[in-house]
Amino acid sequence: MKIKTDITVVGAGPGGTTAARLLADGGLEVILVERKNEIGKDIRCAEGIDLPTVDQVVGKIPENLISWPIDRIFIDYADQRISLNAPGHGVILERYLFDKYLAQLAAKAGAQIMLECEINEVNLKDHKWFLSGNYQHQKISIESKAVIAADGVDSLIGKMAGINTSLNPRDVYSCAEIKGDISGREEEGALLISLDEKLFTGGYAWSFPKAGGLANIGLGIRGDAGGKCAKDRLEIWLNEKFMGVPRLSYLVGAVPAKKMEAISTEGMMLIGDAARLADPISGGGIGPALTSAQLAAEVMIKLWHKNELDKTYKYDDAWWNGEGKQLEQRLFLRNIYIANDKKLLKPVFEWGMKNLDGKHIDEFSADEMLLGLIKAVPVLFKMASSIVPTLMKMVFK
The missing domain is CATH 3.30.9.10 (D-Amino Acid Oxidase, subunit A, domain 2)
Structure with a gap:
């Protein structure tokens, strides 16, 4: 079975379905492939997300x-x-329902959804991607001008395309x-x-x-x-x-919890967990999946109309200078915490008991918390000489 399409999206989680919807809304022919036989099945997630992100990317949900x-x-x-x-x-x-809802929106936008479709080989030839695998017990080959890899933490698409997705x-x-x-x-x-x-x-x-x-x-x-x-x-x-x-x-x-050297290659972009874009502190992955899908679709549509699919690095630049900047800062803080958790946890919690207990979360910002902690916790104060300059470089780079 051979198919031609404009863009193939691999993986029908929140990121993949969102990217498929936005790309189809942008006038592109989209095929969304999912290796499972049901969208929303076997979810590995605590299911939490902040509402502003959902409102921004998806709109008000039922x-x-x-x-x-x-x-x-x-x-x-x-x-x-x-x-x-x-x-x-x-x-x-309710992720089981949420994922299906996002897939429904993608289908209404015009994306073709193919379940039980597992891709096991990808090759770039003459500026086109050729994806091979199995679709409902038969061989399949998809010729696609571009690819969005949204196949999760176990991602193989990026790796097969030559992107270093390895995790220590x-x-x-x-x-x-x-x-x-x-x-x-x-x-x-x-x-x-x-x-x-x-x-x-x-x-x-x-x-x-x-x-x-x-x-x-x-x-x-x-x-x-x-x-x-x-x-x-x-x-x-x-x-x-x-x-x-x-x-x-x-x-x-x-x-x-890692910043990859590249989250794209010619004609291909990685989003969500496939690009290692989970929150390094909370572990939350739905939000970064949605926002990276939104950005990838936006950049891909622009490159498509300019016939510049070889410039997908613009997605990397846009991500790390925008939404990704906060993830990078949080990854830095996460690594500081990991290296010093035995010294930090007790005094930081004691500061929280004194300054946060019983309050509304809107009464303080992340910046105010960080400054308060640096002033109040001796261990953090000693570390501030290295922490603050590095964070400032991340913010203003």
Whole structure:
């Protein structure tokens, strides 16, 4: 089976479906391929996202796609808890429905969706991409002038195209998560972040609330943490914090935390987890997937009409000078934290108890928090001479 198209999008997660929709809206012929037999199936995600990002990229979404609004946030360390009010900032999605909704929008825009289509070879010849694989038990070959790779953290498309997508253990969070019923507990309906420099090495544990008293309960640790794996550490935390909670599902996964040298090559752009564009601190991937998809589509359409698909590096430049700048700054801070978590966690949390507990999240900005911490925490103050100049270079480069 042979097909010709303008652009092929590989991967039908939030990034891929969004890119397909925007490219089709831009007048291009788009094929969206997905290796699974159902969009939204086997989601490896805690399902949280901030509403402004959804509004910006997708628009107002139907209420049935939102499982629970994030109104309260708890941050635990040892036997202490910081409580924050945060209405209107974020939601926990029903990803199973959300992904299908985005695919529906892509189809309405004119994108052709092909399920059970797995690409196992890509080649660039005469400025065209040739993608080969299997489509519903038959061989398929797609000739495409451009490609958007949105095939997630396990991405092979970029690698096959010659882009260095490799990850060292330190560049990854290893994650494990269950869905449990926490009805009647204090944490019901609240977003919980739990910190422990020994158990959650370089990461944290979470409980993300869902409707009906359910919650996504999991943790992420540094890939090079050593010792017990994420699954075993999750069991320890569940026995400490959520003893007796019924477990309705279980999953494991990985979250990338790395700035790649390139997120494009001639006629191809990588987005979302395929480009390692997850939040290095929170681990959130839906937001960066949506915003990178939006930018990739915008740049691709411009290059298409100028017949300049060999200049996809403009996507890299636009990303790292725009949305990606904040991710780069957060990656820098994440690496500082990882190198000093045993020194930082306790004094930083104590500062939070004194200055943040009981407040609304809008009462302070990230800049105000950072400056307050540098002034109040001796370890951070000593490190400020190297941290601040580096951050300033990132901001004004």
